[in-house]
Amino acid sequence: MSDWLRWLLIAIVVLAAVGLVVGRRVSPDRLRVSWLRMPDLAGRGSILVSVLAWLVVAIVVAGGTTGGLLWFLGWPKLPAAGVFGVDQLLDLLKIALSVVAGFGGVVLLAVNYRKQRVTEKEHDLAVDKADRETVQSFNERLGTAAEQLAHESPAVRLTGVYALAGLADDWVDKRQVCVDVLCGYLRLQPEVMTPGETEVRQAILRMIRDRLAGFEWWLPVDFDFTGIVFENADFSGLRFPGRVVVFDRATFTGELTSFDHTRFEGLLSCHGAQFSAVRTSITYAWFNGGAEFVGAEFGGQQLICSGWDARAPVDFYRCRFPVGSLDFSALSIEHAVVRFEQAEFSDAALDFGLLGNWSGSGAFARLSFEDVRFIRCRLDLQFLSESERAIWLTDCLLDTTAVVIDDREASMPWLNLRNVELRGGTEIPEEIIRRPRSLSSAPRPSTPAPEA
Structure with missing residues (x-):
């Protein structure tokens, strides 16, 4: 080396x-x-x-x-x-x-x-x-707004509403908490409704409406309107982006209740809700997460539910329909089911004409009636589409009911009947009925109406 x-x-x-x-x-x-x-x-x-x-x-x-x-x-x-x-x-x-x-x-x-x-x-x-x-500042603002909402003066409570709405705009991580506080205030129904309290509640609904009318505000949040009384409720054109919107046991009064062009990204829950307004309009609503009307009551004079876009099941279970006119026309059903179960319609005009807006086929997209009674009704099933339509009537009774079908010849049978009883001269054209697999499930023949 x-x-x-x-x-x-x-x-x-x-x-x-x-x-x-x-x-x-x-x-x-x-x-x-x-x-x-x-x-x-x-x-x-x-x-x-x-x-x-x-x-x-x-x-x-x-x-x-x-x-x-x-x-x-x-x-x-x-x-x-x-x-x-x-x-x-x-x-x-x-x-x-x-x-x-x-x-x-x-x-x-x-x-x-x-x-x-x-x-x-x-x-x-x-x-x-x-x-x-920043979090400490937000917590201080939340505490101040909560104290203002609990104040005796309506003017101070109104200030708390605006303060809490502004905090929800700024505090994204706790926006759901702010919304829960506002909805919780609405659920605390006072014994005596004063003009000042009415103004505070209208301000809350106005704040919510202003922030759900676009596509960039308050996304996504859930709303719980359980037990709230709405007078002339206007939720039209809003977009509910959360997982669920709850109207359980809510009451809708006044001249008009409107959910026109409303989009529900998550589940709409209306268990025990009462739609008592003179006119209830839920036209062109969009259900992406489904809807549950369980034990709900639809009163008033007119119920309009036309133009729905149902992309998940919409169920009417054990609902009451003391309303004279029901419009469920122009439904767009895509791989979903619009189901009526254990219900009764009497002395009513029902329009279920799909008018060509049907999506999907067979068991994936259908209109279903299970254990439903039609008494002295007009049932409109007119169609303008040549595609297959799947409508099911199972364990149903049609008594003195006029079933209106379009005059054109159907391209294929599209009405499924299982254990259906026809009374009082009710008739259904044979060419639109899908043949059952067994005679036991065939529709029973029509019997005349009993004499008074």
């Missing part, structure tokens, strides 16, 4: 030993971790330890590179030091200075990297502090 190579290896070992000794004296616990791991920013002498660590890494890399190159060249034998001339010594001096400059660059990079880490840490701490201060 040449003399210069021997002295180079000795220098590398000496520098590594010096780095270990200095590192032990400055921070003894650093010996149990990797040199590449960044030392604690708060530790004394951590910058010196970091610089020495990177220097040792640079020396090891340089020594390994040099040894690998010499091994690749077959460990050539170089002349002794006394043979070098002045030019060769100057070249060696330049190489040595370049090596020293390289180590200086390593030191500079280590220091700059250290400063960058410190700057990033300070930035993260500043961001965390700002977030904590």
Whole structure:
């Protein structure tokens, strides 16, 4: 081995030993971790330890590179030091200075990297502090708004409504909490409704309506309107983007209840709701998560539910329909079911003409009546579409009911009857009936109406 190579290896070992000794004296616990791991920013002498660590890494890399190159060249034998001339010594001096400059660059990079880490840490701490201060400010605003809502003065409560709505606009993470507080206030029905209290409740509904009329506000949030009394409710043109909208045991009064062009992204729950307005209009509504009308009552003079876009099941279970006119025409059903079960219609005109807006086929998209009684009704089933329609009547009774069918010849049978009884002269054209698999499930023949 040449003399210069021997002295180079000795220098590398000496520098590594010096780095270990200095590192032990400055921070003894650093010996149990990797040199590449960044030392604690708060530790004394951590910058010196970091610089020495990177220097040792640079020396090891340089020594390994040099040894690998010499091994690749077959460990050539170089002349002794006394043979070098002045030019060769100057070249060696330049190489040595370049090596020293390289180590200086390593030191500079280590220091700059250290400063960058410190700057990033300070930035993260500043961001965390700002977030904590923002959350604290939001909590203070929430507490103030809640106190205002509980105030005796209607003017102060009205201020709390606007404050809470503004907080819901700003505080995305707790927007649902703000909405729950507003809906909870509506559910607390006072014994005596004063003009001031009426104004506060109208302001809440107005705030909700303003923020559901577009596509960028309050998305997504759930609403719970359980047990609330609405007079002349207007939810038309709104978009409910949450998982569920609850109107259980709610009461709708006045001249008009409107859900026209309303979009329900999640489930609409109307268990025990009472639609008592003179006119209830739910036209061109969009049900993406389904709807449940369970034990609901539809009173008044007119119920209009035309133009629905049902993409999930819509169920009317054990509902009451003391209303004279029901319009369910132009339904668009896509791989879903609109089902009426355990209901009774009497002295009513029902329009279920689909008017060509049928989507899907067979069992995937159908209009179903199960255990339904039609007494002295007019049942309109006129169609303008040549495609297959699937309508099911199962365990139903049609007594003195006029079934209106279009005069054109049907392209295929589309009315399914299972255990259906016809009374009082009720007739259904045979050409539109799908033949049952067994005679036991065939529609029973019509019987005359009993004499008064």
